[in-house]
Amino acid sequence: MLIFEWVVGVLLGAVVLAALARRVGAPYPAFLALGGCALAFVPGVPNLALDPELALALFLAPVLLDAGYDISLRDLKANWRSVGGLALGAVAATTAAVALVAHLVVPDMPIAACVVLGAVVAPPDAVAALSVLRHVALPHRVAVILRGESLLNDAGSLLIYRLAVAAAVTGSFHLSEVAPTFLLGVVGSLVAGPCLARLYLPIAHRFSDAPSTIVLQFVAAFGIWLIAERLHLSGVLTIVSFAITVARYSPGLTAPRTRILSYAVWDTAVFVLNVLAFVLIGIQIGPILDRLTGSDRSDALILAAAVFAAVVVVRIGWVVAANGLRGLGRKLRRGAKPSLAPALAISWSGMRGIVTIATALALPTEGFPKRDLIVFGAFCTVIGTLVVQGLTLAPLLRLLRLEDDDPVGRETGRARAEAYAAALESLRTAGDASSVAALRAEFETALEEAERHEEGRAPESLPSDGARRQAIGAARDAVLRLRREGRIGDDAYYRLEEEFDWAELNVTPRAEV
Template identity: 35%
Template structure:
């Protein structure tokens, strides 16, 4: 396929993404499900060339920005607070699931070497960051569960990749050392964290020197790929390096970036991440044709592989349930004998956490990266694809129902010491104090009376609102509804003036930007 046809195919894929997202919205389906099934359907369209995914290229293109975006948006304070639970899922659950799947695969195919069975377990064990984001976007969870799932999806790829590489090496050499595997993982993780830390702080210094919004956004975008590629080149964890750099950049972006840079950067990243996440699911679906061809056709594939795939999928899900519920029981026991004071999740939360382990692009890329002569390669590829399809189509579509069944849909398990209203009141009070200092000239003459009055009223009103929030919510909603109506008619008039030639394009854009900011502020205030 030449470059022109490849570009045409990419454009067609983006058009398919828009259509499938719209269809998912109309049907009330998770977009990931529509994209995956749509891609699988497109794979068999007559005349469409077979899509063969380069696994290394897929990981390099898609994984760094999606990991970085997750690190950028995650709540760092909660990440630190729940690091033990996240590590348990990202390392312990991945290792346990690898062992369970390897044992089940060996029982299903005794002729398959143990190393190949372990490779299959390592391929399907880590829930995918892209799939997790796609599922979590459309459900509401208690904050503890949300941070556990988000943190796990950021870190578990590193443990899965290490286990996979050791399994492949063991299949080639016939030797495996648990001590060596653990030591290598610790070195890779520590090295990745150190590299990510250095790159993150280098980014902070660079951003402070740049004075252009677009240069800052470009430098931030490149940081994710630099961290990942440099980590892989230095033989440390590129995943950990990317996540660490993202966490540091996220922590400092509030002090080194202007409001305009953040707004432009947020808009850019939202579109970039949307296209990348959607493209990943389309590519997974398009890869079905190659899997079917390698399996000897759809009929033969179902006849010979359906039962093993179902057993592997059940074992995978069961292993996660066992680990999560076992961890919760261990916490209860540790609390009872006085070794810990952690709060158990409970049955409902543990069920949701267990059911949310959706697989995706990392599983596919690892399966496709197996060498051609690897024992049981076609079997592993079919099982991996079945796991992706099963977890996305079954768990992805039913997670909302499971959350509702568990009674967690409206739960707020954690609260900050301050509510948003109290924080806003504290901020307004400090602002009023500063304006009070600057409202007078050196001789004590009041030179900014209206400004002082405005900030005094704002501070008083916000403090009153913080104390009587429930009473004010209906009034404020009505207030901002009026503001939104005023913005709408103002925009209509602005466009009329432009279309009639009374104002030029520059005036239109400047005044429209002010209206946009006012509209966003009103929408945000209503949602708060």
């Protein structure tokens, strides 16, 4: 019962912290990290522990599936050099730099354990970055690079992580023995993901009710991760390639109601997983600090500060050198005014989060060298990047004044105009009823506005949508009054409320949802 009470209290506290984060335009993981840190010093906190073998599957599988579903394969291909450089090169450079720093600060830490620490803190977090980007207008290309990097860098860091963990546990490592298995695993993962997606889609299509469909989505996320683990494939690459394939082929197979409910459930699930991760690692920090006494505690604090500095500096150096200077050269050749603003925005968007926490929690609890130092260093790096970078990223982006030519808006406008034309054509044979005539007039007006725009950009909504939202609001008030007066019961009210929800959603631009 005590644990249940703590879970309820923690979830309530997380909701409050997330609300505060939204008010200041900060990533909610930053406030969750501070809350997890506070738990380390609260007396009477239950001693909760998670099986290390469960940590990666529990935290990474659903988060990666959710992020992979939203990524644009076309945009990834268009920016593959920048994304690849960050996802592979920056991860490798960060791992090496952190391993070197850890070895210098704690000379008796085995090299393999130093590499493990580097791999744990190397990948930035998608959830943290995207929660900031929602509050700040950002050039589309920069946002695509950040999303793609945070999705794909987990594969490289987890590969290094697992090889280093094996070396730390066994005390030996031979690249010649590992390389063939690694290459086979990468190729196999990129093949297995789409194949499993093709098997999943016909099965998912047989379920029409939203609860069953959503549960099946979670079963697929965890099941595919477990299958990849059993086949010695990369769980990250398998999940990501599965999600991209499903996202491409599922829209025509999923009912609109199920899709809307699914988005809400997955957003909630990712939020709860972040809460759980920060709580679990926060609870571990207290006992770790108790075990670290005297010089060990000093070494831990120095190591945490050094790792945080290395993570930030290496990313800035890598992005400015590999991306900023290349873009600078292109602009100079074109005679354009040079700017390092995009590179600065990308370099300061390297917050660490749930991936770092999950890999730290997944370390073996018995016999792993310097595990406490690694977990403590990882947690402090997460805290540091989320608080320092997370809380200052939005002001920095506003200061840089990055301009976006809004390619997504233009594409949306052109597609909306064609959709209006197709809808209007379908209404030409729908009869001459007054309601049909009124609807036809709406689409004709919207299409005329789109065709007058020099970029072929249709309006965000139909001309009458604002009036419809006003009418729906009045209808809601009337039904609510009937309920308060006892003239209708709750069942009737909830049925009408759902109808109004769908009607209002249909006439509300996405930016306002």
